[in-house]
Amino acid sequence: MRRLWPRHVRSRMTLWYVLVLGVLLLAYAVVASSYLFFSLREQLDHDLLEDSERVEGRLENSPDGMVTLSSVHHGEDEPDMQRFVEVWSGDGRLLYHSPALRQRTLGAPPTAGPDHTAEDTPSTLRLSDGTRIRMTTSTHTMADRRVLLRVAHSEQGLWQELEEFGSVLLVALPLALILAGFGGFALARKALAPIDAMAHHAERISAERLNERLPIENPEDELGHLARAFNATLARLEAAFDQLRRFTADASHELRTPLTAIRSVGEVALQVPKSAAEYRDVIGSMLEETDRLTRLVDSLLTLSRADAGHIQVQRTDISLLGLAQEASSLVEVLAEEKQQRILVEGDPTLMVSGDRLILRQALVNLIDNAIKYSPAEAEILVRVAAGKDSQLIVEVVDQGPGVSQEHQSRIFDRFYRVDSARSREWGGAGLGLAIARWAVEIHGGQITVQSVEGQGSTFRVALLPTALKEERT
């Protein structure tokens, strides 16, 4: 059955169209034939009753005790082979019999007495040879006796007309269906042609040609809507592909830098024999590069797992001040190297619901940047406070060079560095703030920067407190 069902939508549409039209035409044929039948029969009955009255007026007793029909006009007596008359006496004797009836009778002799009441509503009967007739019966008083008059008309004409109508339908209906089928197919093909064109166009769009778009002929109709939706998907795909390409290119570039450094340090060291202390120095700087490489790979892994949605947020209630203290103690040693001081202050009762490790990573990255970009002996302030709209705020304030307005919107992008040479010197690949932003945003928070060039920066993380967060999620 499935195999018989057409594969193409246009054929299926045509088939459905023809099927539905077929059923409708069939219903029409049934209704029209019934209507024709009943109205023809009504006409027949009307003629029959009129005729019966006429015959009644023409009944005459003949001397032999039988009955004859007087002829009004010459040749009118039984001219019609479709009309049959019988006259019966009350005691069941046949007094008159149309010649057209030949050997047939219009039913058995009447059994009721002469006073029986005959009904004159026409009814349908079959004669002994199968001829269908409509017959009416009436009683009539002739001189002193009552007779039963049966007048019948053959239904042959009626059936003949019905048959003719039927044969017209039999030819016209299939013809109409065939024409409708062709018309429907042509219409369906015309209606679906733009979809075909769209499919062909879409087939040509590959990963390398994602900038192409489907043509939109009429943006208001359904096909225009489909094309717009498809184009929007293409635009998102293109953006995702671009981001992926940029990410891969940037990541390879960042990975190559420490690898090149390790290689050249090694090559230079091997050129001339050196003392043990010198070799130790070389190995030391190679390990430093390896550390940088490890950090970079860790950051890349975090971001790619975050993109894939593989990182599960394990929420617990955390004291925000405790978290800030923990983060600063992790990087304190770096501050000490530059004789910097990290001050952590704020309200210890402020609680946030979140993943301890992920949020801590965000704060570590911010404090680490503050250390990296602030001059020696500078002071770094980590402040925890309640903000407006029940938000909880952590601010990392430094006395570094600041970030100029033009760079502020971009420093959270992956691999974006204001001054690549200087920040690479401090070990940055431009991923720290991207990770911090992701970490804050998956907690429903926001991260922003306020900075005046030359006067330091304030990185601000806004989170929702435990109770509110649960309500809103």
Ligand code: ADP
């Ligand atoms: P990086 O690993 O290079 O520090 P980030 O993503 O952490 O990368 O920072 C991106 C860029 O933003 C840095 O290269 C730097 O130019 C700028 N930046 C970040 N934090 C600060 C800060 N506290 N003061 C000044 N500039 C900063």
